[in-house]
Amino acid sequence: MDSDSNPPLEEAYEMLLSKTRTSNEQSGFDDDQLLVVEMTELPVISVSHLAESDEGRREECKSEIAKASQEWGFFQIVNHGISNDVFSGLRVEQEKIFKQPFEKKSRENKFFNFSADRYRWGAPTATCIRQLSWSEAFHIPLTDILGSNESNTFSSTIEDFATQVSILAKTFADILAEKMGQKCSFFQENCLPSSCYIRLNRYPPCPLPSEVHGLMPHTDTAFITILNQDHVGGLQILKDGKWIAVKPNPDALVIIIGDLFQAWSNGVYKSLEHRVVTNPKLERFSMAYFFCPSDDTVIESCTENSEYRNFSFGEYRQEVRDDVQKLGYKIGLPKFLIRRGAT
């Protein structure tokens, strides 16, 4: 990537980085990455079984999806029916958009019809190295794409991908609801194509201390995320107190249960913390589709005695934005817990 395309991460965070270098030199210790990282295969589910005529096979596949969402909050799918051409087309467009000069990306991006706030890099309010993300991203509400009159290869490629993954996301949401005894039209009615988001991530090589994150630990603000990662690797999930590296599988998409499903299911399905670690030499790309409802949709648990109070998606997004601004990180669902017995 041309040097004028890279966000000025090293310059902007020079102070934080040099503080870390100095303290590592003094202690002779380069810590966080030393936390146990295990390489484990996430559950891999072949979703073509969902289209089989044999009801037993279909039900078995649905049960695997529900089990993985309860035990892991993460799984991979294969035989999902989205062709490799879609992913190679996306990669070309993704490289093109990040290749623009930094100045252009961070200003209003007329060519792609995005306002400047769609482009994110680093962590504007980071006060310590752990709040820094060595990456850049376009976080795009699909209204920007679907509502645009402009037609270019970028928007048509994203639209094509979004249309295909939205069918998968809705299928999984309906299955997870059904497994909780809820045959409902909630997702059909509230998670419209235009209320979802796409996030294009780019992780430049990071020649700095290994405790710099590519993307800091977080849970996803969505019902379900569908993630396409390239071959480089770096995604890790926090399960039972251990970071687990997700080995890239070129045939698979990663499915992540988000905060909204955890609240809706009253904790039955888990929204797990995950992060991306940096690579000293290789650049990495990923793309996430966030299956979300409209801002006015109220998230109410489908069970009685919920741990969480009801909230609208708009309210939740606002809390996340405020916390990231004020604290440098997202708090998320713990803020919506009902404190029973509190006086």
Ligand SMILES: C=C1C[C@]23C[C@@]1(O)CC[C@H]2[C@@]12CC[C@H](O)[C@@](C)(C(=O)O1)[C@H]2[C@@H]3C(=O)O
């Ligand atoms: C600094 C941050 C921005 C972010 C929340 C976080 O604390 C860490 C990850 C970011 C992320 C990634 C997934 C979603 O797109 C997002 C909305 C979220 O829940 O976590 C974003 C947050 C953001 O960009 O505001």
Ligand SMILES: O=C(O)CCC(=O)C(=O)O
């Ligand atoms: O890049 C990845 O593998 C993960 C990205 C991610 O967690 C996100 O965009 O929310």
Ligand SMILES: [Fe+2]
């Ligand atoms: Fe995420």
